Amino acid sequence: MPLLSLLCLYGSQVAPDYTRHQxxxxxxxxxxxxxxxxxxxxxxxxxxxxLKRHELESEIVLxxxxxxxxxxxxxxIIQYSxxxxxxxVRLH
Numbered sequence: 001m002p003l004l005s006l007l008c009l010y011g012s013q014v015a016p017d018y019t020r021h022q023x024x025x026x027x028x029x030x031x032x033x034x035x036x037x038x039x040x041x042x043x044x045x046x047x048x049x050x051l052k053r054h055e056l057e058s059e060i061v062l063x064x065x066x067x068x069x070x071x072x073x074x075x076x077i078i079q080y081s082x083x084x085x086x087x088x089v090r091l092h
Contacts, residue, residue: 032065036081042066043074051078055085 037056040048048056058081062069069077 030063030065032062033059034062034066036060036078038066039069039074039077043069043071044078047075047078051082052085055081058085 035056036051036058037048039060040051040056060077060081
């Protein structure tokens with residue numbers, strides 16, 4: 001389920017750990033907000049030294065929560081987070 005678990009990447013906004021979001025169809029969906037560092041330490045701890053502090057502090061909203069993630073999902077979320085943070089970098 002690559003990136004199906006990832007709903008969005010927050011900057012410095014804080015959301016509750018578990019939130020119910022209602023979709024356009026009227027269904028309620030359970031989501032969990034965690035820091036990228038939590039995902040990395042649980043599923044891919046070997047990647048921790050390669051990530052910057054601001055990347056690790058990114059808040060990730062997960063559909064179905066952290067328990068539903070697999071290693072492949074974590075790698076995809078890490079790649080997405082890095083690319084999102086690189087968008088803000090300007091070359092001199």
